[in-house]
Amino acid sequence: MDLVANGERHRLNVDPERPLLFVLRNELDLTGTKYGCGEGECGACTVLIDGVPRRSCRTPVSAAAGKQITTIEGLEDAGRLHAVQQAFIDADAMQCAYCTSGMILSAVALLHRNPTPTDEQIRRAMEGNICRCGAYNRIVAAVRKASTAITARAEAPHA
């Protein structure tokens, strides 16, 4: 089957039932996507499939075939961090950072749907992502920061 990860097409011969998470990690060496629970409860394995956040541990690889998959490795643009990545650094929104990939992708999807979410909307949208280190309030602040940055960029006159 064909798997399109971060804009790159890969031809793979894998068990279609195999979870996308392990195909990304083992076959494509995209290890930024993490295993946390295997039941879609923690969000560490979140990737975007056609822009929608999905739990890759519960997604058979066949369900992602041919679709646009975005992992954490695909957010950087020519060495420039995505606004959400930068905001996580600026807000010190991590400790062990094992949840960070999933958090960032959930936030990217949220800001795509709703570029100016309220704190309450951020919390609700991210409820499925666990940060065991408890940096939740910082993550909310980071998403808010990213929202401001993205909105400012969108409003800036194009050069």
Added chain:
Amino acid sequence: MPELELERYELSEGPAYRFESNRRDWLKSLGGGLLVLLVVSDLERAQAQEAGRGGWNQKLPENIGAWLHIAPDGTVTAFTGKAEMGQNIRTSLTQAVAEELRCAPSRVKLEMADTSVVPFDMGTFGSRTTPTMAPQLRRMAASARETLVGAAAKQWGADAASLTVADGWVSDPASGQRAGFGDLARRTDLVKCVAGDAAVKPPAGTSLPKVDARDFVTGRHRYAADMRRPGMLHGRILRPSAFNAKLVSVDASAAAMPGVKVIREGDFVGVVAPDEHTAGKALSAIRAQWTAPRQISAADLFAELRKPAPSERHDARSAGSLDEGLRAADKTVQSTYTVAYIAHTPLEPRAAVAEWNGGNLTVWTGSQRPFGVREELAQAFGIPEESVRVIVPDTGSAYGGKHTGECAIEAARLAKGAGKPVKLVWTREEEFTWAYFRPAGVIDVRSGATKDGRITAWEFTNYNSGGSAIDPPYDIPNQTVTFTPSREVLRQGSYRGLAATANHFARESHIDELAAAVGMDPLEFRRRNLKNERIRAVLDAAAERFGWGRTKPASGHGYGLACGTEKGGQIACCAEVSVGPQGRVRIERVVEAFECGAVVNPEHLKNQIEGAILMGIGGALFEAIDFDNGRILNARLSKYRVPRFSDAPAIEVVLVDRKDLPSAGAGETPIVGIAPAVANAIYQATGKRIRSMPMLPQMLA
């Protein structure tokens, strides 16, 4: 009064730093430059002070705490056995070195927790990195700076005191000459020893961002489970049907799938396969029969814990006369508190990649004790420790839960049987079941106070949970404090803050009960009995910021406070809760004041405190391991609730920065205040006193 024994669930830090002979070759591979060794034994320290320095071929001292190298190309590398797992010591230790060398932090590289390249270290626990390792690195860096300045002064015929150091250069403002660290280190080319107890400057206290944050936000950082080796296979382990079960029979014939190998050694049965999915399928095809003894269930836990362990020593100590204290009291209170078993639940489960090369073994694993895991591996395979290398990549958290090396041993056993490198990542269910738990406990408290709010008597008996912070910080003339170990019900071990959470929960809840009995405000009651100025300072700071006594809570809301001290940190916590229908508790607002001496990195310290509060909320309101007859019943995140976004209250942290005091660690102690503050706030909101952690809705309904 004699001290109680050290916390039994945590190893104490021993003096045995060994500088093994095979390190010498590695040191040579550094290629010269300036090497500073931190000497920690008394004898060798004396020699170090005497001799001070020597060439690269001298006999090196044996007891080394850490070392720092400045390469001929100017690279500064500090080597420490401590491990990074989210507490941000990679950043704080980098700051210590950079501040003393007066160079940009980006110039400093930290080699951590790789047993082949760092000095022996007992492990990363007990909040010891900041009070011990940071000053050690600071001393070495200061010594390195002085040596480089000395070399420059000699070369230029200048007075060392007139030279300046900035951003990797030593300069002479008078002559305009300057030389880089690398040049000076190459010319110096020596090994210098510094004493472990040399005086040290306080930290600058700046908020350097996480040094390798970019690697994490891009997914580039490789945790243990992200390691990959040529030809690597994926392993799974057949787990017993219950704790203490013995294997009766096993039929692995159905596991014979392409690429799969079953590895058996006594009761150890595992599989390896080219990928996790196949390994999982092979594992579920194995049929096994186990026999297990009848075991205690959660419902019987607290009665069981009251039965003392037959061979264990009780630790008790007394001051004054409890009877007299109780007689002198106008009011007495007696109550019992319980604390459930809880799981660390690090988001990165235990993981290891093991690779054999002849008789040598290399294991990448997430651990707080790389040298402890090395020892376990050496013992398990009957090989010398020098043949084992344990590498701990920065780890996806631990919280006291990653002291032991079972996952590393399992991976190594599979790798040995397979003849290839093997990766083993514990499933979440395995992590919940086969690691270890924070000890459950039962605590009996009896106390008395006079009408004017003086505590006259204090009897405190802790069954099983541990001795950390068991002593009341209050000024109480008559007291008996006892820790009684129980027979182990579930496998238990270290946890962030250890028993300090249980002991603070019982003590600070009870203090409120006693204050209520004599009709006094909880803040005023505490202040009346607290002589410890450092605790008073954080208590006042938290109460002031919270607005304690200035407003009344809304209907259905309550305010509560708690204070205490542990591991050199002073903490006070104020919480506002609301109690909704069906007893649902929501923590609306928390103010926590914390003092741990001189603040190293204010932003990271706040982050730790906020995180500790969140983790504490889990133990306070939701978390409890449920078990029955040797089986864990809720070994999944869908059944074991940990705090999520919606549980995070508004948190205000008040840092009390004591620049005049040495810095203490801060990863643990900020967790101890939230549970009792919440219990006290629930009491104010509802009139109901909950004496169990977690405080569940059904207890309020």
